[in-house]
Amino acid sequence: MENPSLLGMLSKQVGVSPAALSLLLSIFAGYPLSIIHRKFFYGKPAHIQHLYFIVTGLGIGYLNYGTEILHAVFAVVFSYLTMVVFRGNEICVAITFFFNMIYLLIGYYYSSTLNYDINWTMPQCVLVLRLIGTAFDYYDGNQPEGELSATSKKLALTKRPSFGEYCGLMFFPGSFLVGPQFPMRRYQDFVAGKFSSTEGKPPNCIDPALKRLGLGVMYLAIFQVVGIFVNDDFILSESFVEMSFIKRYFLIGVWGRIALYKYISCWLITEGACIMFGVTHNGKDEAGNIKWDGLANVDIVRFETATEFNHYIQSFNINTNHWVAQYVYKRLKFLGNRHLSQGSALLFLAIWHGFHSGYYTCFIFEFMVMYMEKDWQGILKKNPHVAAIFQKKPMDTLSYIALRIYTFGFMGWCMIPFALLTFSKYWQAYGAVNYMGIVLFLMWPIVYSPIIKIIAKATRPKETTSQVAREHAE
Structure with a gap:
């Protein structure tokens, strides 16, 4: 250097x-x-x-x-x-x-x-x-x-x-x-x-450190190799626009994942170094083995098997998210409104990242995505007979596949402004995939949610007075 x-x-x-x-x-x-x-x-x-x-x-x-x-x-x-x-x-x-x-x-x-x-x-x-x-x-x-x-x-x-x-x-x-x-x-x-099991001697954490290092190097290699073919220039190219929508949807998902792998690889490598120092001690598991995941910044299993965007939030940039929850979100409890606290926390994150409009657009969509998913979960909670349909075979399998496809492609959509930063670039990329996130997320509270709630209410079994009263109480 x-x-x-x-x-x-x-x-x-x-x-x-x-x-x-x-x-x-x-x-x-x-x-x-x-x-x-x-x-x-x-x-x-x-x-x-x-x-x-x-x-x-x-x-x-x-x-x-x-x-x-x-x-x-x-x-x-x-x-x-x-x-x-x-x-x-x-x-x-x-x-x-x-x-x-x-x-x-x-x-x-x-x-x-x-x-x-x-x-x-x-x-x-x-x-x-x-x-x-x-x-x-x-x-x-x-x-x-x-x-x-x-x-x-x-x-x-x-x-x-x-x-x-x-x-x-x-x-x-x-x-x-x-x-x-x-x-x-x-x-x-x-x-x-x-954090040492033997007084005066370094903790026995070399093996978990090397495992995290190996995982980080693997993700770095995937980022470098796949990024040669699926990169920012590719999704802004004419050849990308000319592809079928299904191909564009899949490739925008691949691009978004590769964009995240850049961060994941760095976090895994730095986590491995912190493990080797011995600073990541996190108590013991049920078998009495010491856990060295106290500074894990990414939960690989949850990230790679996500079926909702909340899984991504829980598994990605974990320590920063914990920091924001502890020092921003919880400190805004006096506002008396969860959405205001959440919106303020996301605004803080956007400002912390810088002035590029892409950061603010990305976190606005994160808020809208989380609003949509929580609203949908609320609809299912109030309609247990509808929720039960998705839990029966083969609907549970079909539902899982649909959610995996949904999170895979739309994570790429949500990464567009964060990665491209400037309005001219990310708006062009939005257009290349038919503005699909705007159609889904921004229209959800205006169009889709009211319609779904009306249909769900109409198909609900006849309720007793006590059930109605309990729903209003919730």
């Missing part, structure tokens, strides 16, 4: 940009760095481990972004001083939240292009969530315990972290560049050696 010409030659050979290849090599660097930590630093005094994480994390940051990594240093120092001055009160949270979000957005404004950018704002957006989350945890630690949720009690910081452990978490080399997110309490327990 220190030789631009060598990096350029390698990037040309593998068909990626030098910045992307540098980032990928830095992600793989988590493995030798974890081995060095296990051999020379594990079990050593906390301040020595903090220093190792700070130096190595900033080192790989510098190799990728040069002196622009000082943006991250400034944000960390400023946020820590905010905790020192305001001691974890509401002002501390507010300043940390708005300062870091505004700083990130200014960075997007001056450095973003019309394409997907790999620059200093990438680790910065990961860092922003960690800084804000730590401020919230410190705030929770200063609140009466009885007012906290079960999750907040586990994460709350009753004492301000030292500057060394604060920086050690923020620049942790296994997650500094692309995540995953994890809280200060997990970092503190890890450094204290609480």
Whole structure:
């Protein structure tokens, strides 16, 4: 990575940009760095481990972004001083939240292009969530315990972290560049050696780390090979438009999956590095075996067998979704409306990603998709005799196949604005597949839902007065 010409030659050979290849090599660097930590630093005094994480994390940051990594240093120092001055009160949270979000957005404004950018704002957006989350945890630690949720009690910081452990978490080399997110309490327990079954010795987690690495490499290979044939240029081409709708539907699903595999492969590889460090400890299973999935960012089985979009949400970018649920969605409980809280959380995610209209369009459709699916599930709940039809053979098999086809193709549809970013590109791609998502999702509450509810009500068995009263109560 220190030789631009060598990096350029390698990037040309593998068909990626030098910045992307540098980032990928830095992600793989988590493995030798974890081995060095296990051999020379594990079990050593906390301040020595903090220093190792700070130096190595900033080192790989510098190799990728040069002196622009000082943006991250400034944000960390400023946020820590905010905790020192305001001691974890509401002002501390507010300043940390708005300062870091505004700083990130200014960075997007001056450095973003019309394409997907790999620059200093990438680790910065990961860092922003960690800084804000730590401020919230410190705030929770200063609140009466009885007012906290079960999750907040586990994460709350009753004492301000030292500057060394604060920086050690923020620049942790296994997650500094692309995540995953994890809280200060997990970092503190890890450094204290609480995740090892033998005191003073590194945890036995090499095998699960290598398995995750192998899975990540497999997904990376699929992304590289299939992406040669099904890529952004392909779905924007005339040859794609000229295909039959069935072919276009299938290929947009393939394209969407390949677009997601780019993220999945990186997350799996970084998760493997975090496992090898030993920071992913997640208790024991029923057989008494230690689980190392505490920082899993993707549930491969659920993702690949999804029959509804909620399965994708539950299985994709898990740690960020947990972060948003803990620090945004649940904190908006005072709004008194689930849809308002959900919409606000999605708006936050869109803003956090940047200014491209594609992000906002993508999250609008996510809201509409979830609204449609929950509405449909509500209809079935109120019509158990209709739901029972879908559970009988062969309807259960046909229903499963239909849902797999639905989620496969429409996930590609939902990825269009997120991947293409600019209106001219994603609107062209929408047109190439007959605006099918607009026809289905945006028209659902206006046309389809009322009609289905009328039909369902007309075909319902005659209800007793108590049943009607119970339905209204629900």
